[in-house]
Amino acid sequence: MRAAVLETSPGALVVQDVSVDAPGPGEVLVRTAAAGLCHSDLHFMEALYPTPLPAVLGHESAGVIEAVGEGVTYVAPGDHVITCLSAYCGGCDFCLTGRLYLCSNRAVLERAPGAAPRLSRGGEAVNQFMRLSSFAEQLLVHEHAVVKISPDMPLDRAALIGCGVTTGVGAVFRTARVEPGATVAVVGCGGIGLNVVQGARIAGAGRIVAVDVNRDKLELAQEFGATDVVDASQGDAVAAVRELSSGGVEYSFEAIGSKSATEQAFRMLRSGGTCTVIGMIPVGTHIELHGPDLLSEKKIQGSNMGSNRFRVDMPRYVDLYLQGRLKLDELVSARIGLDQVNEGFQAMKAGSVARSVIVF
Ligand SMILES: NC(=O)c1ccc[n+]([C@@H]2O[C@H](COP(=O)([O-])OP(=O)(O)OC[C@H]3O[C@@H](n4cnc5c(N)ncnc54)[C@H](O)[C@@H]3O)[C@@H](O)[C@H]2O)c1
Ligand SMILES: [Zn+2]
Ligand SMILES: [Zn+2]
Numbered sequence: 001m002r003a004a005v006l007e008t009s010p011g012a013l014v015v016q017d018v019s020v021d022a023p024g025p026g027e028v029l030v031r032t033a034a035a036g037l038c039h040s041d042l043h044f045m046e047a048l049y050p051t052p053l054p055a056v057l058g059h060e061s062a063g064v065i066e067a068v069g070e071g072v073t074y075v076a077p078g079d080h081v082i083t084c085l086s087a088y089c090g091g092c093d094f095c096l097t098g099r100l101y102l103c104s105n106r107a108v109l110e111r112a113p114g115a116a117p118r119l120s121r122g123g124e125a126v127n128q129f130m131r132l133s134s135f136a137e138q139l140l141v142h143e144h145a146v147v148k149i150s151p152d153m154p155l156d157r158a159a160l161i162g163c164g165v166t167t168g169v170g171a172v173f174r175t176a177r178v179e180p181g182a183t184v185a186v187v188g189c190g191g192i193g194l195n196v197v198q199g200a201r202i203a204g205a206g207r208i209v210a211v212d213v214n215r216d217k218l219e220l221a222q223e224f225g226a227t228d229v230v231d232a233s234q235g236d237a238v239a240a241v242r243e244l245s246s247g248g249v250e251y252s253f254e255a256i257g258s259k260s261a262t263e264q265a266f267r268m269l270r271s272g273g274t275c276t277v278i279g280m281i282p283v284g285t286h287i288e289l290h291g292p293d294l295l296s297e298k299k300i301q302g303s304n305m306g307s308n309r310f311r312v313d314m315p316r317y318v319d320l321y322l323q324g325r326l327k328l329d330e331l332v333s334a335r336i337g338l339d340q341v342n343e344g345f346q347a348m349k350a351g352s353v354a355r356s357v358i359v360f
Helices: 039-045 155-176 191-203 215-224 237-244 259-267 291-296 310-322 338-350
Strands: 002-006 013-017 027-036 061-068 080-083 119-121 138-142 146-149 183-187 207-212 228-231 249-254 269-277 299-302 332-336 355-359
Touching: 002 338, 013 338, 027 080, 027 155, 039 338, 061 138, 061 155, 080 155, 146 310, 155 191, 155 249, 155 269, 155 310, 155 332, 155 355, 183 191, 183 259, 191 207, 191 215, 191 249, 207 215, 207 237, 215 228, 228 237, 237 259, 249 259, 259 269, 269 291, 332 338, 338 355
Parallel strands: 183 207, 183 249, 207 228, 249 269, 269 299, 332 355
Antiparallel strands: 002 013, 027 061, 027 138, 027 355, 061 080, 080 146
């Protein structure tokens, strides 16, 4: 099959032939229909985060089950599925307390050491990225990495639920638990931030302030539900948000992966407010807060994949889309082929797209 491989980091992807094995016990083979480009892939391509190489990148996808391994009863060939990197063991402390996104025993979802690799070329193993490797014509994954969805759902838009929607909307619903009427600021309105904005709209937030340095993103944010916008390239974004929200917001979100934007998001809070950091801040970077701010009970927390229970959450997001309440059509700025994957990441860096989706 054709797949996009990261050979060296920093580096670009190289589209080439990679072999995929037959599904073993507990595994499913998925014919990839679509895969979205998320900034997290780019962080690994830019060596801001480490991953074993060579690896087939990509982690936001949807497709159709082609074959299942021994013991798999959850899905059958022909079923439509969304993949999720939050594959769960089902038996660790985190899984058993409803926090499968923090599962601490994912090794049991991998093949045993010494077994044939899931992905290979010329007889040598190619690493699977985040237990998925979505930039490929087929995915061979553990059954705990997929959720079955309605065949009515278009698969190119379903792919976006695999990371961006679940991360952004989930950060609002599940990590921060924003309540109706609350004030919200969203710093960074790319694929993730726009989903935070629409999550806040669906949750009934009263005021939703979108912050970005790109005018087009701010316009899109208004379409997704932002009540106010702040162009961070024009002066002090913290002061602007504090003024718009009469002294600070109850919930702020960082969706960039930047030290300074995280510090800004924290300073946008009113007393008692909560800052939720979604962006992947580069390894080795420390963030600085003004200690006395904690006396006013300001809080800061991380959010991993929207604190999801994806087999419950993703079908709900599908329903919200099919009812017209979750915007996904507007999120797809470009549909591209696998061969254009590097151009897709260039467009992300240039800020000209919300999401590019590879259609197979
Ligand atoms: N925590 C998780 O589970 C999780 C999951 C998925 C993605 N992420 C991370 O979320 C972050 C965002 O991902 P994305 O795919 O939306 O990226 P993106 O590139 O699509 O969007 C980033 C946005 O930030 C804006 N921006 C850049 N610098 C800014 C600044 N100084 N002030 C205001 N806005 C600024 C850009 O214009 C762009 O609109 C990344 O770090 C990604 O790795 C985290
Ligand atoms: Zn992602
Ligand atoms: Zn677990």
